[in-house]
Amino acid sequence: MVLFLDIFNFFLLAARLLMSTSEGPGRPSGLVLRVEPVFGAAPLVLNSPTYQTGKLNKLAISRLRFYLTTVVLRYADGRTYAEPASHHLIDTDPEAMASLTVALPGAPAGKLRYLTFSVGVDSAANVAGALGGDLDPARGMYWAWHSGYVNAKLEGSAPQLATPHHEFAYHIGGFRAPFNTRRTMTLAVPASIATGGRLVLRADVARWLDALPIAQLADVQIPNAAAMTVADACSRMFYLYEPPVHAGR
Amino acid sequence: MPAAKQLLRWALLLSAWAGVCAYNLASESGAFVQPLGWPAPVYRFQDNPGTAAGRELGRRLFYEPALSRDSSISCASCHSPAMAFTHADHRVSHGMAGRLGTRNAPGLFNLAWATSFQWDGGVNHLEMQPLNPLTHPAEMDMALPPLLVRLNASGAYRGRFYRAFADSVVTTPRLLKALAQFTVSLESANSRYDKYVRHEPGGEFSDLELNGLRLFRANCASCHREPLFTNNGFANNGLLPDSIYNDQGRATITGRAADCYQFRVPTLRNIELTSPYMHDGRFQRLRDVLRHYTTGIHTGPTLAAELRKPLVLNGDEQKDVLAFLLTLTDRDFLTNSAYQYPPSE
Secondary structure, three states: OHHHHHHHHHHHHHHHHHHHHOOOOOOEOOEEEEEEEEEOOEEOOOOOOOEEEOOEEEEEEEEEEEEEEEEEEEEOOOOEEEOOOOEEEEEOOOOOOOOOEEEEOOOEOOOEEEEEEEEOOOHHHHOOOOOOHHHOHHHOOEEOOOOEEEEEEEEEEOOOOOOHHHEEEEEEEOOOOOOOOOEEEEEEOOHHHOOOOEEEEEEEHHHHHHOOOOOOOOEEOOOOHHHHHHHHHHHHHEEEOOOOOOOOO | OHHHHHHHHHHHHHHHHHHHHHHHHOOOOOOOOOOOOOOOOOOOHHHOOOOHHHHHHHHHHHOOHHHOOOOOOOHHHHOEHHHOOEOOOOOOOEOHHHOEOOOOOOOOOOHHHOOOEOOOOOEOOHHHOOHHHHHOOOOOOOOHHHHHHHHHOOHHHHHHHHHHHOOOOOOHHHHHHHHHHHHOOOOOOOOHHHHHHOOOOOOOOOHHHHHHHHHHHHHOOOOOOOOOOOOOOEEEOOOOOOOOOOOOEOHHHHOOHHHOOEEEOOOOOOOOOOOOEOOOOOEOOHHHHHHHHHHOOOOOOOEOHHHOOOOOOOHHHHHHHHHHHHHHOOHHHHHOHHHOOOOOO
16 A cells, blocks of 8 residues: 555656656746735834724724735736645734745746735635644634634724724635635736746735724624625735835936 | 656556555454445545544544643543433533533534534534534633644654654644544444344344334435435424524524524434433433424424424324334444543553
8 A cells, every 4th residue: 555655656756847847938936925014104013003094093903814825926928827735824913923925936937917816715625624734723714613714814993993892803704605705816016026036915904994884894703794895895905015216226 | 748648647547546445455443334325425535544543543532631621521521432422411511610502412423424513514524523612612612722732742642643644743634633533433334223224133123113114204204314314404393492592503604594493403323322302402302302393393484394294193103203213223333342432551
């Protein structure tokens, strides 16, 4: 039995080697996707009651976590690169065991045109049983009572909110119709950053919250129609950051 | 490129062959067996092929009080092997520090055929089911990260994980897969009824039992479908909604009003031992259950269609159905040494 499996692995390896060397132009040179959580123009600082959205001020954000998945790059020459096993838990807590950097070592060199990604875990992983790595249920992004991953969590507080402890909490999950809260976005890659091998994906919490009536919708933690609204708002927070061009360069 | 494709094709063929070999080799003791005439299992064994070491680890974990926050209760506290893995004499079970839950602990067997778990069907995979009792404050009240720290600190467990997974590090997927290897191995398919169906010695039915089977097939089997004695569905079986919990069952998962007061259709195998009955354990005796179905149905908007027409069974007929239900007791299952409290190493 062990022998058979070894032979099987050997064949897989051989097939993989053959396929990788038989690829044409654009051999892997790698790309780094850096996620930057911000509130407006400034880096997001957790538990700092200094933010404002709509009529709420002294707003504090205590948690921002989401699954960044199925990363696909599209190139100007029509090629695409899809990251295999693409599941990344993004956690803005500096003490979390999670990285804000997604390395794509297999991405070919070339001029990028579009970045496509999803926020949320695909249905296959939601029904696959026990998984590890960023999909480990111990990472705090899994619902036990209603099997499935939480696609994104955003929590905070503002003194004007008439809720317990003036808090609001959005835990959006659910992978089945009619309440599938996974969202897929395609962003055009600006020409100035299309060839540098590095993309900065900003997640602007202000954009997420500006799209919601927080006072009326302060707590969404089950898959329902409200979760769909929150998921739509969440998908609006992403944009690709273009560093300012310095004169004389 | 063609060469690579050829190679891939061979690799696929070989892996299929290896799979067949693995299946044939797996007929060691305790390994999963699909009983003759039963449907194919739902559980994907290819994602978690059982081994003797994996099942043994799963059994240790099942009987391990250190899985609860104060190390006071194990899975077996509410799922006792002698009672077909239910909690005798408990309508609802008490977890850590005596805290009471809201639902009756179900029996654990033939889980390879279950399409969902919990009374409301909220859990979609056997491997994810233990997360509920583990983390629920009224049950074991244990978060996963400290549990992993606790198990990794135990040399005995690191050794058992090494034997099961060729790696001594305790991780969430290994913990859950080991538990599933044990729970999916709990098979009950050798009751007197099974022997009757297979025309085996020991499967003789009395006239009462035969009449009970006939009545059962005519009145109960559309939901409690043979051979599993469940259709894996959910139904409102006419219980008066309980005033304490107002448990809405399936609707708490689907959010649909039409699913209100629907609960899992439980298997009836080993029902002699799984008292008390119903999702809230409201009935102590089987005759109370039959009385409910014949004269106690509460008509509500979501009542199962099968129960809208009154079920008429006279006293003798109810006794025959009871006699038949007792043939579903599987003594081999209840006394299987591979399922009991693990011997000391």
